[in-house]
Amino acid sequence: MIKYKISLFGITRDIVGGTHTSIEFAQQANVESLLAKLRKDFPRLNDIRSLLVAVNAEYAEGNFPINEHDEIALIPPVSGG
């Protein structure tokens, strides 16, 4: 199993509960499969259409592969001003 640790920001902290979460995959995940699993585990994430994933402080999407010790961040849009 590969365990991915994810930093959470904005409303995703409330949805998931906490500032970090971790999920396990049987094989290497990519950004798309990671997001799909998160949305399945936490259905309220489906409410957020544009959810940004950063891997090692860089915007990442689609089939971008994620390695076990990569820094992963889940960043939603923020509206307040």
Added chain:
Amino acid sequence: MLLPEEKRRYQKHLLLPQIGEEGQTKLKNARVLVVGAGGLGCPVLLYLSAAGVGKIGVIDADVVDMTNLQRQVLYRVEDIGKSKAVIAVSRLKKLNDSIDYEVINHRFKHENAETILQNYDIVVDCTDNFPTRYAINDFCVKLQKPFVYGAIHQFEGQVSVFNFKNSEGILGPTYRCLFPEEPADGEIPNCAEIGVLGILPGTLGMYQANEVVKMITGIGTVLSGQLLMVDLLENTSQKIRFKRKSNAETLIFPEKKIEKTESESFNIMKTISVKELSELIDNQKDIFLLDVRNLGEYETCRLANAVLIPMNSIPTSVKHIPKDKKVIVHCHHGMRSASVIQYLEQNHGFDNLYNLTGGIDAWAREIDLEMVRY
């Protein structure tokens, strides 16, 4: 050229070799539009005025409210009920009356955007809502103007500079390169609903003002292609790098495309209006009312006989949801219930689920006028 009085006023800038008289003259000739004179707008306006930006536009259609005073530091108790844009400019003039201020006491919207923007070189996004943020992005991309973005959430903030042309003439990424689609109403809560630390917009607004001064004077590294995220609870900050999408220009003004997608997906999902639900209940039909909000919301107000299974608990509580009768799934406004229905239909084969249009809030507005709204 600077007048003797200006040389004295901006003496500390002139002492900085990076700014000097040349930089200060650039500030004097700059035209900056600040959209929103609230939590972020107040520090931005104060510091840009102090810094001597020659022309500053202030857009805000709101009036000062008591709840603004916790963070919107330009306003006082005596201003409650008065126009923010008007009061802001009257205060700022006392700080620096050499600045040419434009008071725009209207909302920034599609009808007036281009007329307003043509008089400015840099836009500062200090708004508190997504429709205006996306309108700022789309018009700035269309008119090729850079804008400094700031947004806040409880104790966290985001800052970036979008659509910025660097010294090589290359355009940086836009807001839609980060978040392509505008969130729907109710998708992301705002400060009014979930609160915000008053100091947060002060801190983030200061970052925005700083980027404006750097862009005008051409010093330092502008926060283009980078999203700065600041967390005041933990005193952490980090930067995410991102690139301009090759289709950044074609992403703007997608309203028609979005409407089409929404109507397509809503056609698949069955819905019920609060009026129809009220008739079902009056006729004592055998239905199951599934409330997917959280416990606190359920305790605030609920439909009689509604069963609470908060959205996050749905995957582990599927067996409690009947398949042999109409199930009316509802939440506050209808977003969470829609994703629960989508999840249950796709993963557990339900075909008896109805989304309550407008959620319990519509029920409180149209059917049970005594119900507590939140």
